[in-house]
Amino acid sequence: MLEPLWGWPPPVLDPAGPYAEKVTVLAWALFAMGLLVTGVVIVALWVAIKGPPWIKSKLGGEKVVWIGGVAFPAVVLTILLVWGLTLTASLTQGITGKETRIRVTGEMWWFRVQYLGPNGEVILNDANEIHLPVGEPVVLELRSADVIHSFWVPHLSGKKDMIPGRKLFLRVQADKAGRYGGVCAEYCGGPHALMGFVAVAHERAAWEGWLAERHAAQAAAPAGPAMPGRRIFLESGCGACHRVAGTEANGLIGPDLTHVGSRLTLGAGILPNNHGTLMGWIGDSQSIKPGNRMPSYSMLPAEKLDAIADWLGRQK
Incomplete structure (x- = not known):
């Protein structure tokens, strides 16, 4: 069984693959460089305020300003830019057709x-x-x-x-x-x-099995064709925005619901997917995710919301 590893928001700097590893290495390098530069600036500021006159005069010289204020940042930032782009280039390489x-x-x-x-x-x-x-x-x-x-x-x-x-x-x-x-x-x-x-x-084998199951479910008639939830779903106009393969619902505005019963979450990752949350989302999504583009169906009685949620929950 797969263990849930996500959080809200998901944790960063915890790579689980080679591409995230490269981003993490780059992030730590930038953090370290930022701390180093901050330390140098603090030391220079302290010397400028508290240091002896002979050091102050050297820090205020034109040569130091050109080297420390122009040349050094230009060289360091250029090196970081080239190294960062090289390190992360593989993230956006073109398609080979094999992946x-x-x-x-x-x-x-x-x-x-x-x-x-x-x-x-x-x-x-x-x-x-x-x-x-x-x-x-x-x-x-x-x-x-x-x-x-x-x-x-x-x-x-x-x-x-x-x-x-x-x-x-x-x-x-x-x-x-x-x-x-x-x-x-x-x-x-x-x-x-x-x-x-x-x-x-x-x-790999489990992924291929998952894909085969989805293809088979999409080709077959939807679960519960005679269930009242299907009729209420269509009569309520849900099919104008959502698609369920094998039914008259062919809307393209909202998420495809052909396999909604198998999803882990609802509302774009914010709710666990179960019968109760599905009923709540259909009935009053605006109170859960204010401003989203799905209208609330609070006019439907609880028994109809229950029927729709029951039918949609069977769409695997």
């Missing part, structure tokens, strides 16, 4: 997830959750449907902005099975602070 490829689109305020085939075709739709094989690089194709977002799973890689009209790439890799939290790391208005997701890393 698992997942398209993640940032939307207000959730993540659309699409698994891609070898020719870039969409083979599976999901939301707010990515699944990847352990020990292998996975290429994320990052997009935005509205404003600038930023994709960040601190355990697995650095962060990358998601810019409207552009297609950017980021490599992630997990070296051990587990669940890793992610967030939108760029302020995008409204409930930005409640926009998260979960990355789940499986051993």
Whole structure:
């Protein structure tokens, strides 16, 4: 069983893969350099105030100012820039066609997830959750449907902005099975602070089994076709925004709900996924995540909310 490793917000500087390791090394180097420079400035300030006159006169000389104030920072910052770019270059290398490829689109305020085939075709739709094989690089194709977002799973890689009209790439890799939290790391208005997701890393065989199960479930008729929850879901207009494969619900505005029953979280990573939280989210999502784009359905009686949640919970 996979142990939950994510927090809210997810911890940083705790790498679980080679790409995050490089970002962590760079971060510690910058921290150390910042402390060193701060120490030098403090010492120089103390000498300038308390030091003997002969040292003050030397520190105030033109040569010291040019060396310490211009040449030294220019050289150090240039070295750090070149080294940092070289160290992290592998995070955004081009696609070779061999890696698992997942398209993640940032939307207000959730993540659309699409698994891609070898020719870039969409083979599976999901939301707010990515699944990847352990020990292998996975290429994320990052997009935005509205404003600038930023994709960040601190355990697995650095962060990358998601810019409207552009297609950017980021490599992630997990070296051990587990669940890793992610967030939108760029302020995008409204409930930005409640926009998260979960990355789940499986051993290769388990990941292939997970993918096969999703394909089989998508090809089959949805669970509980005769259940009252399905009828209420469609009659309430939910299908105008959400898609459930095998039903008349084909909306593309909100998250795809074909496999919502199998997800770990609701509301883009902020709630555990169970019957009670699903009922609460449908009934009054605005009190849970104010400003999100799903209207509350408080006009529905508890028995109807219960029926919808029961049916959606069966969509695996």
